[in-house]
Amino acid sequence: MTILVTGGAGFIGSNFVLDWLRGCDEPVVNLDKLTYAGNLANLQSLQGDARHVFVQGDICDRGLVETLLTTHRPRAIVHFAAESHVDRSIHGPGEFMRTNVEGTFTLLEAARAYWSGLEGGAKGGFRFHHVSTDEVYGSLGPADAPFSETNAYAPNSPYSASKAASDHLVRAWHHTYGLPVTTSNCSNNYGPFHFPEKLIPLMIANALAGKALPIYGDGLQVRDWLYVTDHCSAIRAVLERGRVGEVYNVGGWNEMPNIEIVRALIRLLDELAPSAEGSYARLITYVTDRPGHDRRYAIDARKIERELGWRPAETFETGIRKTVAWYLANQEWVRNVQSGAYREWLDKNYAQRA
Known part of the structure; x- marks a missing residue:
C-alpha cells in the first residue's frame, strides 16, 4: 500500500509527509516541482528512508503523473500542490491559474x-483527496456565522x-465520472517549515533581524488559526473515515485579528x-x-467533529509557543530560504506600502 502526495516539499505537504511516516510505515511517493x-x-530527516520516494516534477506533466500511478499503484492521492500566497497572486495571477487549475485538472484526468x-x-x-482553503468562501462580516460546508x-x-475553480473541478469529476473524491477546506495554518512570506514566520524573522513588522491597514483582519499538525491529523481522518464526495471544513477554533497575532509573537x-x-x-x-483584502475568515468545523470525531489538539497558545521555539531553534533553515529572490519579493511587495 502506497499514497501519492503532491506538493509534499511545501509547508503543509512536508509536515503531512513527516507526520504520516511518524505514524505508519505505508510508503509515500512525493511529487513536488520545488518552486x-x-x-x-x-x-532532511527522511534521507535514506525507503518509505519516502521523492520525485521532482510538475503536476501539469500528465505523462509523469501517469507513470507514477502505474509504477507505484497508490491507494490514494493527497493533493497539496498549489500556489498559495495571495500577495503573489495579485502581482502575477498566471502561475496560479496554471498550477491550481490546470494542474488539478491534469491530476484528476490521470x-x-x-x-x-x-x-x-x-x-x-481508492481516494483522491483535495486540500483547499477557507478563502474560497469570500469574506465575513463581524457578526456573520463562520463558514460552513x-x-x-x-x-x-x-x-x-x-482554488475555488479547482474545488469545482474535483466536485465535477466525482459527480460526472464517479471518481471517489473528498475535499477539505482549511483555515490559516501555522507551524514549522512555514515559508517566511506569510504573516507568522515573516514577523518572527523580521523581529529577530531588527526589521520592521509590517501590518496591513489597521491590522484588524480576522483569521482562524490552525496548527499544521492538527491539519495533518484532520486529513488522515478524512482519508480513513470520510464519506466519498463530501467536503469537510477544518479549523482551529482560534479567531484572532492579525495585530493580536503579532502582539502574541512579540510577547x-x-x-x-x-x-x-x-x-x-x-x-x-x-x-x-x-x-481586496478580505476582512474576516472563520471556520465552522462541527461537521468533521460530528462525523469523523476530529478536533484540534493544540490551542493557539500551545501551538504558537511551539512555532516560535521551532524558528528560534532553526535559524539556519530560515537563512537558507531567504534567498536573493525572496528579498526581491519582499522589496516588491512592501517597499511601496509605507
Missing part, C-alpha cells in the same frame, strides 16, 4: 484513468478564485529571545493594505 516554496530541507483500470477492493478503496463560494483574490520573543534594544513592539509598522 521557491518547495524545500527538500524540510524532509487519476480517473488509473482508477478506471482498478478492480475490486482496490477500486472501491454549504456556504456559497465568493472568492475575492486571484489565489482564492483559482513570546520578548520572553524567549529578548532584544538588547527593548521590546520587539517598537518594530510594529502599519503599511498600506493590500487590494
Whole structure:
C-alpha cells in the first residue's frame, strides 16, 4: 500500500509527509516541482528512508503523473500542490491559474484513468483527496456565522478564485465520472517549515533581524488559526473515515485579528529571545493594505467533529509557543530560504506600502 502526495516539499505537504511516516510505515511517493516554496530541507530527516520516494516534477506533466500511478499503484492521492500566497497572486495571477487549475485538472484526468483500470477492493478503496482553503468562501462580516460546508463560494483574490475553480473541478469529476473524491477546506495554518512570506514566520524573522513588522491597514483582519499538525491529523481522518464526495471544513477554533497575532509573537520573543534594544513592539509598522483584502475568515468545523470525531489538539497558545521555539531553534533553515529572490519579493511587495 502506497499514497501519492503532491506538493509534499511545501509547508503543509512536508509536515503531512513527516507526520504520516511518524505514524505508519505505508510508503509515500512525493511529487513536488520545488518552486521557491518547495524545500527538500524540510524532509532532511527522511534521507535514506525507503518509505519516502521523492520525485521532482510538475503536476501539469500528465505523462509523469501517469507513470507514477502505474509504477507505484497508490491507494490514494493527497493533493497539496498549489500556489498559495495571495500577495503573489495579485502581482502575477498566471502561475496560479496554471498550477491550481490546470494542474488539478491534469491530476484528476490521470487519476480517473488509473482508477478506471482498478478492480475490486482496490477500486472501491481508492481516494483522491483535495486540500483547499477557507478563502474560497469570500469574506465575513463581524457578526456573520463562520463558514460552513454549504456556504456559497465568493472568492475575492486571484489565489482564492483559482482554488475555488479547482474545488469545482474535483466536485465535477466525482459527480460526472464517479471518481471517489473528498475535499477539505482549511483555515490559516501555522507551524514549522512555514515559508517566511506569510504573516507568522515573516514577523518572527523580521523581529529577530531588527526589521520592521509590517501590518496591513489597521491590522484588524480576522483569521482562524490552525496548527499544521492538527491539519495533518484532520486529513488522515478524512482519508480513513470520510464519506466519498463530501467536503469537510477544518479549523482551529482560534479567531484572532492579525495585530493580536503579532502582539502574541512579540510577547513570546520578548520572553524567549529578548532584544538588547527593548521590546520587539517598537518594530510594529502599519503599511498600506493590500487590494481586496478580505476582512474576516472563520471556520465552522462541527461537521468533521460530528462525523469523523476530529478536533484540534493544540490551542493557539500551545501551538504558537511551539512555532516560535521551532524558528528560534532553526535559524539556519530560515537563512537558507531567504534567498536573493525572496528579498526581491519582499522589496516588491512592501517597499511601496509605507
